[in-house]
Amino acid sequence: MEQVVVRQLIRDSGSYTGKDIELSGWIRNNRDQKSFGFMALNDGSHFSTIQIVYEKAALSNYDQVAHYHVGAAVIVRxxxxxxxxxxxxxxxxxxxxxxxxxxPEDYPIQPKRHTREFLREQAHLRPRTNLFAAVFRVRSLLAYAIHQFFQDRGFVYVHxxxxxASDAEGAGExxxxxxxxxxxxxxxxxxEVDFSQDFFGRRTNLTVSGQLEAEVFALALRDVYTFGPTFRAENSNTARHAAEFWMIEPEIxxxxxxDDMRLAEAMVKYxxxxxxxxxxxxxxxxxxxxxxxxxxxxxxxVNQEFARVSYSRAxxxxxxxxxxxxxPVEWGSDLQTEHERYLTEKVFQSPVFVIDYPKDIKAFYMRQNDDGKTVAAMDLxxxxxxELIGGSQREERLDKLEQRIAEMGMDKSELWWYLELRKYGGVPHAGFGLxxxxxxxxxxxxxxxxDVIPFPRTVKSCEF
RNA sequence: UCCUCGAUAGCUCAACGGUAGAGCAUCCGGCUGUUAACCGGAGGGUUGUUGGUUCGAAUCCUACUCGGGGAGCCA
Structure with a gap:
């Protein structure tokens, strides 16, 4: 007898009709009547459940089957x-x-509505619900799509x-x-604590961004991207922040x-x-x-040009x-969440790139524009x-970059290798973080x- | 970190100073095609913790813990 999964049946039910098959999965719902019953079975291979019909006349263990609980795993022929x-x-x-x-009957996931807050506390069981099964399947597909997008365009995936040891990026705690x-x-x-006796002989941290290292590879392999975990020890308590998250950082x-914006737009649409x-x-x-x-x-x-607007115009x-x-809205200060939402949801009613931000609210590596006030930054x-994406053209002019590092009171000796990228064959390049x-x-x-990361790590919360 | 709201049955909620309830889930029974089925019955609670006010507290007040929403920081 052939063992099949529901995905196969959905894709090609015709070739299984009338055939004897074996399925295995977990009971989502089970209800019996006097001489027959129905079971909704999910085998994990597809979003949909399959209905199992069982009859008293056909099943030797009908009375037991009729009492199988939601969540139990069964094999059905x-x-x-x-x-x-x-x-x-x-x-x-x-x-x-x-x-x-x-x-057993105390299984927390019952065929009824649960709140996402409750399911968060059941992170080990929540992938068994429709919602989270869907979320994590889409997450997997998205990761694959990202790789396919870049690989199809000849980008090199850099780990x-x-x-x-670098804490110069300033992207966060x-x-x-x-x-x-x-x-x-x-x-x-x-x-003081003597980090020279630590494992690496110096202070080390978990990465907050792979960008600086990605630039190294962009200036060798031209088009590259990173896709990996990122860590921020920020005391952020919002629905949009986690201490451990995944980031994609192309660098061209x-x-x-x-070119950077064209790439970002194409990627999102893809x-x-x-x-x-x-x-x-x-x-x-x-x-x-x-x-x-x-x-x-x-x-x-997918069929719409993303809007573009300069920070000053915004x-x-x-x-x-x-x-x-x-x-208040004031030139020179960063846009607040309410301002960003107004721009994208009301003014443009579409994704919008905001470009050319004041240099004082942006990172040291962003390329200075000719006006002396703004940098070639873009937020989508x-x-x-x-904010879904933040990116910029990078400052490729060594003197300008050093000047900016000094202005911001940073230690240029820690960035020696980053500066050498400009000294030796540096060219204009750009990238973004998603x-x-x-x-x-x-x-x-x-x-x-x-609710979109399997086991979320946030401030004061690291269960599972 | 700040502001704000909340915590009552396994889950989702009601009761808002006077005997803690409902729906779903569970258990038992009924039903010949159900679709988170339907109908009847049963069990299930130290009301987040702590201290106080009161004849009496789930309810009012202290503190704490945890959670939601918003803000800052950012992706």
Missing amino acids: GTLVETPQAKQPFELKAREITMAGDC TPIIT MFRVSTLDAKEPAMSESG AFADIN VIKYVLQKAPEEMKFFNEFVDKGLQERLEKI VELLKESKEPFDY LVPGVG GFERLVMYLTGINNIR
């Missing part, structure tokens, strides 16, 4: 029959149902280090990596900020198209139960809007999520980052 008049296209008429793994004794660390004569050489095509059931589910306008919005975006637009913002704002979870949020409509 029977015949696949088409049911064109019913809700589902086909079902399995069972000849034999055996228990593979019992599930930048997880442990880094860092987690220290140390093997020193926490109670009695090695001390120097001046009474002989390229300017416009992965949306990919997921809409590969996960229709999941996307339909999100559209129905998570975010009613999701599917239409995504389909529209500030004007916000000032002209007469919208009662909680924070999208409705619902806010928060992978934010992309998953954007595509699923889920509005909390803790």
Whole structure:
């Protein structure tokens, strides 16, 4: 007898109709009547469940099967029959149902509505729900789509280090990596912790960005990208921040900020198209139960030019809007979340690139524009999520870069290797960072980052 | 870190100073095609922790813990 999974049946039910097959999976719902019963079985291979029909006359253990609990694992043998008049296209008429793994009645995941907050506390069980199964399948597809997008274009995937000695990027608070004794660390004569006795002989941290290392490879292999975990020890308590998250950072050489934006736009459109095509059931589910306008919005975006606006113009637009913002709009200060949302959701009603930010609110490595006030930075704002991508053209002129490092009071000796990239054959190059979870949020409509990462790590929370 | 809201049955919630309830889930029974089925019955609670006010506290007040939403920081 052939062992099959539901995915095969959905894709090619015709070749199994009338055949004797074996399925295995977990009971989502089980209800019996006097002489027959129905079981909704999910085998993990597909979003959909398959209905198992079992009859008292056909099953020696009918009375036991009728009392199998939700969540129990079973193996079912029977015949696949088409049911064109019913809700589902086909079902399995069972000849034999055996228990593979019992599930007692206190199983937390019951066929009813649970809140996402409750399921977060059941992170080990929540992938068994429709919602989270859909989220994590889409997450997997998205990761694959990202790789395919870049690989098809000849980008080289670079594994930048997880442990880094550089804390010069300034992207946020860092987690220290140390093997020193926490109670009695090695001390120097001046009474400070002596990191020269630490594992690496110096202070080390978990990476907050692979960008600087990605630049190294862009200036050798031209078009590269990173895709890996990133760590920020920020005390952020929002639905959009996690201490451990995944980031994608492409870096392209002989390229300017416009090339950078073209790349970002093409990538976003590519992965949306990919997921809409590969996960229709999941996307339909999100559209129905998570975010009613999701599917239409995504389909529209694929065929729409992303808007572009300069920071200075954006500030004007916000000032002209007469919208009662909680924070004032002022040239020179960063856009607040409310400002970003207004721009993308009200003014442009589409993803929008905001470019040429004041240099004083941006990182040292961004390329200075000729006006002496702004840098060639770009943020991609999208409705619902806010900032999805942050990127820039990098400062390739050694003197300008050194000057900026000095102005910002940074230690240039720690960046010696980064500066040598400019000294030896430096060329214009650009790149951006994409928060992978934010992309998953954007595509699923889920509005909390803790629900799109399998085991979220946030401030004061590291269960599982 | 700041602001704000919340914590009651396994889950989702009600009761808002006077005997803690409902729906779903569970258990028992009924039902010949159900679709998170339906109908009848049963069990299930030191109301997050702590201290106080009161004749009496789930309810009012202290503190704490945990969680939601918003903000800052950012991806």
